[in-house]
Amino acid sequence: MIKVGIVGGTGYTGAELLRLLAMHTEVDLKVITSRSEAGIPVSQIYPNLRQHLDLSFSEPNLDLLGECDLVFYATPNGIAMKNVRELLDGGVKVIDLAADFRLKDPAVWQQWYGMPHDCEDLLAEAVYGMPEVNREQIKTARLVANPGCYPTSVQLGFFPLLEAGLIDEKRLIADVKSGVSGAGRGASVANLLCETSESFKAYGVAGHRHLPEIKQGLSRISRKAADGGDIGLTFVPHLTPMIRGIHATLYGTLTKEISTEELQSLFEARYKDEWFVDVMPSGSQPETRSVRGSNQCRIAVYRPQDQDTVVVLSVIDNLVKGAAGQAVQCMNLMFGVDEQCGLRQVALLP
Numbered sequence: 206m207i208k209v210g211i212v213g214g215t216g217y218t219g220a221e222l223l224r225l226l227a228m229h230t231e232v233d234l235k236v237i238t239s240r241s242e243a244g245i246p247v248s249q250i251y252p253n254l255r256q257h258l259d260l261s262f263s264e265p266n267l268d269l270l271g272e273c274d275l276v277f278y279a280t281p282n283g284i285a286m287k288n289v290r291e292l293l294d295g296g297v298k299v300i301d302l303a304a305d306f307r308l309k310d311p312a313v314w315q316q317w318y319g320m321p322h323d324c325e326d327l328l329a330e331a332v333y334g335m336p337e338v339n340r341e342q343i344k345t346a347r348l349v350a351n352p353g354c355y356p357t358s359v360q361l362g363f364f365p366l367l368e369a370g371l372i373d374e375k376r377l378i379a380d381v382k383s384g385v386s387g388a389g390r391g392a393s394v395a396n397l398l399c400e401t402s403e404s405f406k407a408y409g410v411a412g413h414r415h416l417p418e419i420k421q422g423l424s425r426i427s428r429k430a431a432d433g434g435d436i437g438l439t440f441v442p443h444l445t446p447m448i449r450g451i452h453a454t455l456y457g458t459l460t461k462e463i464s465t466e467e468l469q470s471l472f473e474a475r476y477k478d479e480w481f482v483d484v485m486p487s488g489s490q491p492e493t494r495s496v497r498g499s500n501q502c503r504i505a506v507y508r509p510q511d512q513d514t515v516v517v518l519s520v521i522d523n524l525v526k527g528a529a530g531q532a533v534q535c536m537n538l539m540f541g542v543d544e545q546c547g548l549r550q551v552a553l554l555p
Contacts, residue, residue: 207540210236210273212265212288213280217386218302220251221529222277227257229533229547231540234258235273238265271295275536278302279529286323289348293327298347298539300532306331306350307418317414333422334535336544337361337479343538351535352422354527355381355415355442358453360422361482361502362519365475367426372457372515374427375437379419380454384447384493387523407443416440449524450493455517465508468515472506480545481526481534491520498522499552500530522552 209226213219214237226232237247239262247262248255263269267288270276276292278285278301286305293299308314309329311322322328332346333339335357343349352360359379366372388396420436427436445452463471469487476482483503485491491503499522507516521527530548537544 206233207231207536207542208233208235208272208274209536210234210238210270210276212238212270212276212278213284214247214262215239215242215250216279217524218528219279221524222279222302222532223247223251223254223258225525225529225533225547227254231537231542231546234260236266236269237262238270240264267291271297273297275300275539277532277536278305282318283320286327290324290327293347298349300334300349300351300535300539301331302351302528302532304350304353304414304418306348307333307352307356308421313417317412317417334531335360335422336531336534336538337476337482338364338422338426340538343535344541346539349532349535349539351528351532353415353418354383354387354451354521354523355379355413355440355453356419356422357527357531358451358502358519358521359419359440359455360426362453362455362504362517363423363457364426365472366457366515366517367423368475369471371459371461371463371471373460374423375435376458377423377436377438378456379438379440380443380456381441382443382445382452383523384445384449384451386449387451387527388444401444402446405443405445407441409442413440413442415442447493449522450497451521451523451527452491452493453517453519455519457515457517459508459513459515463508465506465511468506468508472504476504481530481548491518493520493522494554495552496520496522496526497553498525499550500526500534500548501552502526 242262243264275298285301311325331350332342334349334351472484489505505518
């Protein structure tokens with residue numbers, strides 16, 4: 206059994222980790238920390254876990270966490286980087302679900318997150334936790350940087366096109382919508398029901414923290430960027446009046462002649478061995494509700510009016526494939542467990 210600890214168990218991401226790990230046949234949950242809820246049974250905060258998890262929240266304690274095989278950090282940005290070194294030195298593996306280890310350049314980190322990085326030397330070691338591109342590296346990693354929710358939906362949609370060198374890499378557009386849970390569980394007037402219901406808005410248009418992460422990931426795949434070029438990406442996130450889910454509408458300008466049928470075959474071939482990426486039949490429109498509660502990314506590809514624009518539709522549950530589910534997927538790989546273990550849930554409908 207994998208002895209697991211979770212730091213920050215009361216946010217939406219932490220709650221989703223608890224839900225998935227409580228039913229994972231290879232996991233023994235040992236520690237769940239929360240300064241605000243220390244001493245309170247987990248099932249009192251999350252009644253859905255009654256009869257599934259007999260554990261109480263505790264104060265963060267590196268000695269207790271050091272007895273685990275793996276520790277998940279489901280904490281705000283800037284927390285994990287202050288604590289992981291001691292755990293890693295003690296032989297504990299770490300998966301950080303925040304952004305502390307996603308960006309390789311500490312100057313870029315400071316620019317977008319407004320604080321200096323506490324352990325720059327670990328940035329080079331940290332493996333970006335997207336199995337669809339880094340599966341083998343994840344298997345041997347001791348520190349994994351779990352991708353963000355927006356970056357997951359966008360990168361999975363663009364990867365096949367960039368790998369094949371089919372689109373202009375300086376003219377990419379990602380028009381992405383997210384449910385309110387993506388903003389976290391902290392109290393905020395902007396996220397109240399009366400503020401978000403019956404409304405729809407863009408935000409972060411001038412620049413969003415996930416932009417450098419997406420560009421970094423796409424650059425690693427891009428043929429031209431590998432030769433010193435740069436990814437040109439316009440990324441506009443939107444807030445929609447739903448609890449969970451992300452819908453990414455991605456646009457690229459084709460640089461080579463290719464038919465709709467060939468595009469469909471390209472995506473199907475790229476993801477044919479990926480259980481958690483579902484390329485839908487030609488003409489499909491994936492819906493966020495079709496992935497709610499599951500670790501699936503569903504994708505459809507179009508070439509409207511046979512013009513030079515390719516449109517990719519990519520949907521995920523921001524709390525599962527966009528956060529906790531992908532982290533569990535990485536954990537499975539790190540410990541040689543079946544990659545699908547604990548993640549075979551069917552999406553919830555209605």
